[in-house]
Amino acid sequence: MLNMGHMVIRGLAGKIIAVCERQRGRKQLQDLWEYIMVNNESRIEQQVKDKIKVLNKQRAVLLIAFIILIGILVFSPAAETKALSARLSVFCSVILMLCGAAFVISFRDLLLLLIMASGIPTVLLSLGQIRFELFLILLLTNVGTVFTASITGKAITRSFTNETEEINRLKTEATTDALTHLLNRNGLEQAAGTAWVLCKRDKKKVGVILADIDYFKSYNDTLGHPEGDNILRQVADRIKSCFRRETDILSRIGGDEFLIFLPDVNDDCVLEMAQSLSSSIINLKVTTTSENNSCNFLSVS
Numbered sequence: 244m245l246n247m248g249h250m251v252i253r254g255l256a257g258k259i260i261a262v263c264e265r266q267r268g269r270k271q272l273q274d275l276w277e278y279i280m281v282n283n284e285s286r287i288e289q290q291v292k293d294k295i296k297v298l299n300k301q302r303a304v305l306l307i308a309f310i311i312l313i314g315i316l317v318f319s320p321a322a323e324t325k326a327l328s329a330r331l332s333v334f335c336s337v338i339l340m341l342c343g344a345a346f347v348i349s350f351r352d353l354l355l356l357l358i359m360a361s362g363i364p365t366v367l368l369s370l371g372q373i374r375f376e377l378f379l380i381l382l383l384t385n386v387g388t389v390f391t392a393s394i395t396g397k398a399i400t401r402s403f404t405n406e407t408e409e410i411n412r413l414k415t416e417a418t419t420d421a422l423t424h425l426l427n428r429n430g431l432e433q434a435a436g437t438a439w440v441l442c443k444r445d446k447k448k449v450g451v452i453l454a455d456i457d458y459f460k461s462y463n464d465t466l467g468h469p470e471g472d473n474i475l476r477q478v479a480d481r482i483k484s485c486f487r488r489e490t491d492i493l494s495r496i497g498g499d500e501f502l503i504f505l506p507d508v509n510d511d512c513v514l515e516m517a518q519s520l521s522s523s524i525i526n527l528k529v530t531t532t533s534e535n536n537s538c539n540f541l542s543v544s
Contacts, residue, residue, distance in 0.1 A: 287411060291403045295347045298399075302345045313337055328372035332364040336381045336388075343392030347399050353389045360385050420495045422472055423479035431494035431502060438492060438506045450505040450513035454482070454520065454543040458533035459499035462541075465532040474529060474541065475499065481523045485516060501543075 317330045339360040343353065361382055368378045418430030426434060442449050456462075456478060463471040475495070482493050482501060492504035503520075505513060521543060529541035536542065 287404065287407050290407045290411075291400060294403045294407070295400065299346045306341055306345045309341060310338060328367045329377060332367060332373055332377065332381055335360040335363050336384055339385055340388045343388045343395075347396045348392060349396070350389075350393045353392055353396075357385050357389045423475055423495050425479050425482070425501070426492065426494040428494070428496050431492065431496060431504070434492045434494075435504045438490065438504060442506045445507075447507040448509060450508045450510075450516075452503040452505070452513065452517050452520070454478075454501040454503070456499040457538070457542045457544050458531070458536050461531075461533040477527055477529070478524055478541075478543070481527065482520065485520045485523055 314334065317334050318327075339356050342348065342356060348356070364373060364378050364381050367373045368375065418426055418433060420427040439449065441447075456474070459471070459474070462474055478501065479493075479495065482503065486493055486503055486505070488505075490506045492506075494502050494504070496502045503516075505516070508516075524543055525538065525540050527541055531539055531541060
């Protein structure tokens with residue numbers, strides 16, 4: 244039978260509480276919960292967007308200062324008024340070039356900037372204030388700026404994405420058991436710590452199921468370690484199939500030991516889930532290799 248604990252495992256509870264006390268406020272707990280539960284691709288996309296926003300904010304102040312300085316120079320009272328229209332057209336193109344060089348902007352937004360930067364020279368051309376040759380040079384410059392900025396922005400976004408994926412991969416490796424793809428002990432401490440705080444805040448019960456493969460050493464000794472690893476994977480797969488709620492926390496905490504942390508459940512639900520898991524593993528029909536096992540097939544207790 245399965246050894247079940249329901250808010251009575253003092254050692255685990257103490258460890259979870261210690262983890263919770265190290266968390267820095269509700270925001271960090273929610274971020275950690277989202278990191279474990281939210282879709283990986285959506286999370287990476289949002290993280291890349293956040294990095295781009297930070298990068299753009301960091302460059303915004305410097306860019307504004309440059310634009311103001313250039314504006315003062317271009318529209319200085321000491322400059323000739325005859326070339327005001329030409330200077331205004333060039334100033335629009337300069338703003339576009341600076342924005343394209345400083346910011347990571349989507350292609351759609353770049354097109355909007357292109358329309359705005361080319362709009363004033365177009366109006367001035369129609370009024371005969373600037374020559375067609377100047378208008379054509381500025382237009383080609385603006386188009387080239389847009390395409391160059393688009394390529395650069397995609398390269399920066401790709402770099403941020405690769406960096407974020409690598410960081411997330413390392414985080415996953417640090418919290419996931421490589422053999423079974425369940426959470427390891429470190430991942431359990433983080434996830435269970437978050438779940439404990441949320442359940443405590445909402446005054447919800449939690450359940451804990453400890454599952455230990457019966458006489459697992461005999462499988463390794465008789466069938467070899469590769470087959471023993473295969474048995475661990477099969478047990479992990481059955482655990483995943485029995486506990487499908489997004490809030491269920493599944494982990495391998497030792498060689499043949501598994502712990503399932505169940506937020507928001509009652510005693511009857513925990514008992515039912517434990518019995519279901521036991522039956523599911525027996526139904527694997529893996530013949531036992533130990534004479535001491537009262538069950539003819541692979542089982543957990």
